[in-house]
Amino acid sequence: MIRLTQFEFAKIITRKSVYLALAGLLVLLVLYACLAHSGPLNGTSYYKPYEGPITAEKVKVAQDQIQNYSEETQNRYGVFYDISVFSPFKNSIRYDEHGNVMERTVTVSEIHYNKPWGYLLEYIDQFGVLFMMVMILLGLAPVFAEEYALGTAALLRSSKRGKGQLVSAKLMASMFYVVICVAVFTSVNLLVYWLRFGNLAGADTPIQSVGMYFYSFDYEFSPYKFTAIQYYGVQLVTHLVGCLIFGCIVLLVSALSSTSFIAMVVNVALVGVPYLAFDVMNFNPGWATWIEEFSFSTMMRVTRFFLTPVSYSVFGLELSYLNWYMIIMAVVTIGVILGTYRTFRTREVFS
Structure with missing residues (x-):
């Protein structure tokens, strides 16, 4: 099983598109971090x-x-x-x-001076989401669809490990790939802002006092008693979990698609349509609020969970927004994983 997982992981990371995208995104991250905001370097x-x-x-x-x-x-x-x-x-x-x-x-x-942390926290919410979505789509969209396009799906399913362990190996290799991508982005992000500011001062100050711009204190009314570095850890773990969930969804779409291109288009639509509707076009009718609040990309952005105290009452049960979201995503993720196993095992080979 370990050898099989290693083989599937090698198939993911040897795609040229992954390295081209990684290089391009890292260059964009550095340029954006150094040029987009003229704020004080070391205050x-x-x-x-x-x-x-x-x-x-x-x-x-x-x-x-x-x-x-x-x-x-x-x-x-x-x-x-x-x-x-x-x-x-x-x-x-x-x-x-x-x-x-x-x-x-x-x-x-x-x-206390804590401006570097404002930039670090904001970049997971903004550039970190873009970085991870691109890397996940390029790396995972072909995982199953490529087997159909190459005509190897039927051969793999007829093998000794083709109907169970192969799917498990692809799933574990994909999740490991997601973890590595998050680690790469986090390391580069920390390095860039440590070099830019000359320090990461203010790590022990409350997040309520952390602001990226002079006029923006996003967490001013947050009910959570985190220091900047504590919240950065919480944000990073939440972001990683959101990326893993998105990776599972991409794998299911890949298992349902006949080619990598179709899998890519469908997944881009799943991400892009809600973003264009709610963030760009400000589409916000009352009946669609739950779509925005419980979108799977919300967990990748993280910030919404920790800004202000929000709770929901469902069937007399009062839970925080974060807890309800985690419950819903847990159910969705289990369904997605089971659906991926069943789809690859039973789907006819595409013509």
Whole structure:
């Protein structure tokens, strides 16, 4: 079984398209990380004099500096904006999309430099999803469909291990491939931002205080008491699980398709249509909300689960959004895996 899995894994990673895509995506990642956002490279020195508890004196200095903002002081603007946002002397109320008052579970009362983590967290949600979808589609879409196209499916199914162990080997090799792709992206991402900022400072600060841009604190109202590095680990594991689920779906479509091209087109449609509808065209009728919230790509992006406290009541059972999503995806994944086994075992050879 180990030899068979190794052979199937070798078939995946020896595809030229995988290496071409990997090289292109890594170059794009580096260019985008270095050129797309002009934010401060290393703002540690700007934050150093103001680190620690937010006091009335710091708030007064921040207000004065913000009023006198200029191009010469833009690199120092971040620390003053942070102080103004989390000032304990500010009586501001914010509302969610339903008009409910948003309350902070974790109150930020100190200022520390943690900008590198804002970029690291954002890139799993954005470029990390693109990277993994491309790599998974190119690597896994041909896994079963290629056997049909080459005419080897019937031969494989008639072999000693063709109706059970072969599918298991393909599945394990595919999952190992997904894990390696996530590890490659994570390693390069950490290296790029460590080199760009010169440090990964602020790892022990709460995620509620982590912002990528001066005006964006996505986790300000998150109910989870994670530090930046703790949440990065949680985000990474959740992202990996989402990628593994997507990989299983790609394998099922591959087993149902006569060629790799058809498998690729169908999987791209499964990913692209919801993205275009909800993110690009802002298609958001009430009846379709559940499609966006429980899309399989939501887990790959991760962020939605941890932004604000959301719960659902189903048949009198109250569970958090994350828990309900995991239950649904567990059921879907089991069905997808069983469907892949059954499809490859019983499907007639394509003409």
